[in-house]
Amino acid sequence: MGIADLHIHMGYADHLKYISVEEVVKAAIRHDVNLIGIVDHYEGHEYDVIVNKIKEQVEQVRRKFPEVEILFGMETSVLTVDGEINIKPEIARKLDFLIVGMHHIPAGGKCLPYEMKGKISVGEVKNNPEFQSFLQKFNFEDLIDDWQKTTLSLMHNPLISIYAHPVQWPFVVMRKFLPRGKWLISRIEDIIPPQVAQDIFSAAKEAGIAWEVNNEYLPPKYRVDNKYVCCADGRNSWSGMINLFRIIGKFGVKVSLGSDAHCPDELERVGRLENAMELLRLAKVNKENIILRREQIRYYGTST
Numbered sequence: 001m002g003i004a005d006l007h008i009h010m011g012y013a014d015h016l017k018y019i020s021v022e023e024v025v026k027a028a029i030r031h032d033v034n035l036i037g038i039v040d041h042y043e044g045h046e047y048d049v050i051v052n053k054i055k056e057q058v059e060q061v062r063r064k065f066p067e068v069e070i071l072f073g074m075e076t077s078v079l080t081v082d083g084e085i086n087i088k089p090e091i092a093r094k095l096d097f098l099i100v101g102m103h104h105i106p107a108g109g110k111c112l113p114y115e116m117k118g119k120i121s122v123g124e125v126k127n128n129p130e131f132q133s134f135l136q137k138f139n140f141e142d143l144i145d146d147w148q149k150t151t152l153s154l155m156h157n158p159l160i161s162i163y164a165h166p167v168q169w170p171f172v173v174m175r176k177f178l179p180r181g182k183w184l185i186s187r188i189e190d191i192i193p194p195q196v197a198q199d200i201f202s203a204a205k206e207a208g209i210a211w212e213v214n215n216e217y218l219p220p221k222y223r224v225d226n227k228y229v230c231c232a233d234g235r236n237s238w239s240g241m242i243n244l245f246r247i248i249g250k251f252g253v254k255v256s257l258g259s260d261a262h263c264p265d266e267l268e269r270v271g272r273l274e275n276a277m278e279l280l281r282l283a284k285v286n287k288e289n290i291i292l293r294r295e296q297i298r299y300y301g302t303s304t
């Protein structure tokens with residue numbers, strides 16, 4: 001039986017190097033993947049040209065390789081605690097599915113005013129001392145509050161199919177930017193206490209929004225593969241993830257698998273999801289809640 005990798009980047013959005021859909025599909029076949037989700041970053045209307053370009057290719061390649069199901073999506077960002085996302089509904093509806101990640105500090109909550117919407121991305125903070133001092137002024141409990149509110153809003157958004165790399169944001173922010181003494185997360189309950197879990201996961205289940213298990217999440221000591229990962233040192237992993245997916249499993253929320261391979265450089269990572277599967281095994285997630293077939297995804301299906 002094959003596997004489903006629903007988070008593969010083509011590289012168009014990063015403007016430098018990119019790859020054809022056909023090359024990705026060939027890699028998927030080599031790695032015994034039978035369902036793939038092609039995405040690229042989408043951060044506003046200047047990315048519309050990429051949507052059209054990839055969509056055209058997907059339609060051609062689908063006819064050529066019927067043995068692999070190809071879903072065409074985009075990965076966009078949530079911008080505010082009210083769940084505003086960086087893609088217009090009319091563009092989102094051109095896609096088969098939409099992945100949303102928290103790549104910025106969400107605005108309009110306790111930490112960031114609305115005017116700073118989309119201005120502070122976690123990736124940019126590292127080389128930006130102004131952002132760093134800004135971040136250090138936040139109360140970390142407020143950041144967690146904003147994360148919870150944003151996540152709950154997303155679970156009510158009718159356009160979203162998958163929540164990408166969930167909870168990565170709070171602990172990445174914490175580890176990278178706060179002095180050790182200020183760390184407040186040691187268990188998953190520190191981010192999602194039981195009442196919050198009830199609200200968020202009931203909404204996710206009802207909407208059919210999947211929570212992604214990224215292949216990076218499993219800490220190195222549990223890994224069954226440390227070759228096809230982007231960070232062998234486990235920078236993006238956290239042992240609390242196993243508990244997170246245990247809770248998700250109990251609520252019966254769907255989970256999706258994502259390599260988050262950024263092609264063309266990471267073509268060999270396409271469909272390499274052994275760690276993600278191991279994490280789900282440790283978390284005792286029921287197999288039927290793992291998205292392995294197209295019908296399981298909250299899917300628009302407009303491009304077939």
Ligand SMILES: [Zn+2]
Pocket residue numbers: 075101103164165
């Ligand atoms: Zn992302």
Ligand SMILES: [Zn+2]
Pocket residue numbers: 007009075260
């Ligand atoms: Zn991604």
